[in-house]
Amino acid sequence: xxxxxxxxxxxxxxxxxxxxxxxxxxxxxxxxxxxxxxxxxxxxxxxxxxxxxxxxxxxxxxxxxxxxxxxxxxxxxxxxxxxxxxxxxxxxxxxxxxxxxxxxxxxxxxxxxxxxxxxxxxxxxxxxxxxxxxxxxxxxxxxxxxxxxxxxxxxxxxxxxxxxxxxxxxxxxxxxxxxxxxxxxxxxxxxxxxxxxxxxxxxxxxxxxxxxxxxxxxxxxxxxxxxxxxxxxxxxxxxxxxxxxxxxxxxxxxxxxxxxxxxxxxxxxxxxxxxxxxxxxxxxxxxxxxxxxxxxxxxxxxxxxxxxxxxxxxxxxxxxxxxxxxxxxxxxx
Amino acid sequence: xxxxxxxxxxxxxxxxxxxxxxxxxxxxxxxxxxxxxxxxxxxxxxxxxxxxxxxxxxxxxxxxxxxxxxxxxxxxxxxxxxxxxxxxxxxxxxxxxxxxxxxxxxxxxxxxxxxxxxxxxxxxxxxxxxxxxxxxxxxxxxxxxxxxxxxxxxxxxxxxxxxxxxxxxxxxxxxxxxxxxxxxxxxxxxxxxxxxxxxxxxxxxxxxxxxxxxxxxxxxxxxxxxxxxxxxxxxxxxxxxxxxxxxxxxxxxxxxxxxxxxxxxxxxxxxxxxxxxxxxxxxxxxxxxxxxxxxxxxxxxxxxxxxxxxxxxxxxxxxxxxxxxxxxxx
Numbered sequence: 003x004x005x006x007x008x009x010x011x012x013x014x015x016x017x018x019x020x021x022x023x024x025x026x027x028x029x030x031x032x033x034x035x036x037x038x039x040x041x042x043x044x045x046x047x048x049x050x051x052x053x054x055x056x057x058x059x060x061x062x063x064x065x066x067x068x069x070x071x072x073x074x075x076x077x078x079x080x081x082x083x084x085x086x087x088x089x090x091x092x093x094x095x096x097x098x099x100x101x102x103x104x105x106x107x108x109x110x111x112x113x114x115x116x117x118x119x120x121x122x123x124x125x126x127x128x129x130x131x132x133x134x135x136x137x138x139x140x141x142x143x144x145x146x147x148x149x150x151x152x153x154x155x156x157x158x159x160x161x162x163x164x165x166x167x168x169x170x171x172x173x174x175x176x177x178x179x180x181x182x183x184x185x186x187x188x189x190x191x192x193x194x195x196x197x198x199x200x201x202x203x204x205x206x207x208x209x210x211x212x213x214x215x216x217x218x219x220x221x222x223x224x225x226x227x228x229x230x231x232x233x234x235x236x237x238x239x240x241x242x243x244x245x246x247x248x249x250x251x252x253x254x255x256x257x258x259x260x261x262x263x264x265x266x267x268x269x270x271x272x273x274x275x276x277x278x279x280x281x282x283x284x285x286x287x288x289x290x291x292x293x294x295x296x297x298x299x300x301x302x303x304x305x306x307x308x309x310x311x312x313x314x315x316x317x318x319x320x321x322x323x324x325x326x327x328x329x330x331x332x333x334x335x
Numbered sequence: 336x337x338x339x340x341x342x343x344x345x346x347x348x349x350x351x352x353x354x355x356x357x358x359x360x361x362x363x364x365x366x367x368x369x370x371x372x373x374x375x376x377x378x379x380x381x382x383x384x385x386x387x388x389x390x391x392x393x394x395x396x397x398x399x400x401x402x403x404x405x406x407x408x409x410x411x412x413x414x415x416x417x418x419x420x421x422x423x424x425x426x427x428x429x430x431x432x433x434x435x436x437x438x439x440x441x442x443x444x445x446x447x448x449x450x451x452x453x454x455x456x457x458x459x460x461x462x463x464x465x466x467x468x469x470x471x472x473x474x475x476x477x478x479x480x481x482x483x484x485x486x487x488x489x490x491x492x493x494x495x496x497x498x499x500x501x502x503x504x505x506x507x508x509x510x511x512x513x514x515x516x517x518x519x520x521x522x523x524x525x526x527x528x529x530x531x532x533x534x535x536x537x538x539x540x541x542x543x544x545x546x547x548x549x550x551x552x553x554x555x556x557x558x559x560x561x562x563x564x565x566x567x568x569x570x571x572x573x574x575x576x577x578x579x580x581x582x583x584x585x586x587x588x589x590x591x592x593x594x595x596x597x598x599x600x601x602x603x604x605x606x607x608x609x610x611x612x613x614x615x616x617x618x619x620x621x622x623x624x625x626x627x628x629x630x631x632x633x634x635x636x637x638x639x640x641x642x643x644x645x646x647x648x649x650x651x652x653x654x655x656x657x658x659x660x661x662x663x664x665x
Contacts, residue, residue, distance in 0.1 A: 061442075061446050062445075062446065063442055063445055063446065083448045083450075086446055086447065086448050087448055089446075091442070091443070091446045093439070093442060093443075095439060096439050096440065096442070096443055097437075097438035097439040097440045098438075098440070099357070099361060099438075099440065101360075101361040101364050101365060102357070102360075102361065106357075106360070110353055110356075110357045111443070111447065113353030113356075114353050114354065114444065114447035114448075114449050115447050115448060116448055158443070
């Protein structure tokens with residue numbers, strides 16, 4: 003019976019083959035993405051890859067020249083008002099109204115989003131608490147630091163409790179501390195079940211935040227999916243990092259001798275410690291077996307784990323492959 | 336029927352959108368509102384005080400009757416106020432959309448469910464609200480003319496109508512340019528040029544025509560006679576080179592010229608003001624047909640024609656502004 007097969011939960015955001023030209027320049031050639039609820043979806047790509055243009059189309063700020071996208075069940079082409087009700091948008095840079103106070107600022111956008119006046123005070127209080135700006139409620143927006151303004155911008159994007167959040171390079175121009183604070187808030191949003199799409203050209207920023215990634219270059223989504231799956235798909239395995247005190251050469255030789263290990267790279271540090279990065283075919287059990295076998299050799303191992311930096315390799319690998327193919331999307335804006 | 340908004344309620348709801356509230360708050364907060372009000376009221380009060388002093392200083396024996404003095408006072412104050420409104424309208428509206436764009440806040444408005452028209456109307460309500468507030472603030476100075484004498488409530492209301500609609504129309508022109516052009520500086524410049532052209536071009540052309548009348552001879556009178564008719568009334572003989580007989584043979588040309596003349600006057604607040612004042616003094620009907628030298632000429636009160644024309648232009652400008660906002664999405 004079909005009633006017994008579980009329905010996969012419908013995506014919070016789905017884009018199919020979005021296209022955008024500016025004159026004769028192709029800004030976005032083929033942007034397709036399916037974002038499940040609760041996912042933190044990182045869009046990684048170099049500057050000019052078409053990330054911002056794609057996000058602006060999803061945010062209903064630009065009309066696509068082709069393709070279609072839905073926020074929930076609202077089409078961004080045919081039901082823009084419906085789509086806007088379900089999504090929150092935070093651009094990489096945005097201005098504030100200097101003459102408004104922090105509380106008034108959120109109240110104003112809540113009113114613009116049609117939040118009833120009776121609920122607005124509570125919404126403002128909750129959001130200020132979420133982004134840790136309660137103590138600034140009666141201060142002028144203009145007087146906030148850049149990091150605080152960015153967090154306030156995130157609160158603004160949430161005033162109508164959207165199911166989907168689009169964040170375009172949210173940490174550009176932030177100091178490390180502000181970056182960490184913002185990242186914590188985004189994680190919290192993921193836990194609240196919101197689908198968050200977050201773009202960045204800094205891989206490390208997304209590596210330990212995102213549950214899913216899409217690699218974008220030349221106006222195309224080159225690959226996308228859950229982080230581990232993308233890495234495995236591209237490497238054909240897991241990206242692993244092993245750190246030893248000295249004896250790096252021996253570790254490398256041991257690894258190279260194994261049939262399930264590829265692409266071994268050894269970084270020697272000045273104090274004799276070495277780090278080997280490589281790709282391992284297989285699942286968690288293979289990983290556990292490898293660790294046991296390495297320990298049995300008596301190597302002075304002090305670090306072993308899956309390498310989050312593997313995203314970087316994946317990214318370089320994917321974009322290089324495209325360059326070698328001489329794909330037409332290389333002229334993307 | 337509780338909870339069901341009638342058409343008036345719906346209109347008020349649409350006008351009182353959150354953007355209008357925020358804009359008014361922002362405009363009233365800080366020194367800007369006081370500076371703008373001072374910029375209008377100070378020169379106006381100075382002109383009024385000067386005129387009042389001149390009237391008071393006249394020796395009792397030579398004093399004119401109160402009627403022309405009051406009229407002169409009212410005309411002068413209203414003309415100065417018109418000039419000041421024309422200076423303030425672009426300044427208060429030409430940054431409405433371009434300012435949002437420059438401040439990078441426009442996108443944040445466009446992703447809300449507010450429609451483009453609601454954004455335009457919200458911005459406009461606040462800007463025009465502050466312009467109309469200025470006109471209300473200046474009302475006591477204008478109303479001194481009623482105390483002096485010679486000015487009735489109709490003249491005062493007609494003056495207010497001309498001032499308000501000039502503010503609304505050129506405010507809408509400023510708003511349109513602020514949506515159409517990228518920078519506030521460009522929008523402000525073009526808005527001032529548009530206002531100067533709209534308010535100054537026709538009177539300037541008339542002055543030049545009258546000065547050049549000697550060169551063109553009587554042929555100019557054939558073009559300008561509708562103005563003479565509008566100011567001097569139906570009892571005047573406005574057709575200088577056309578005898579009554581000729582006029583009777585060819586009335587349609589004269590009727591078309593009369594309509595064209597009235598429309599030209601209705602485009603301009605200065606001319607419409609003069610013609611309206613004349614019409615109120617002469618007690619002409621609001622709409623009618625006047626029998627002039629055996630020709631029937633259609634007549635509409637200049638303030639009515641001015642009001643209708645300017646409301647149409649303002650509505651058109653609002654529509655254009657909405658379109659210009661939509662253009663950004665392409």
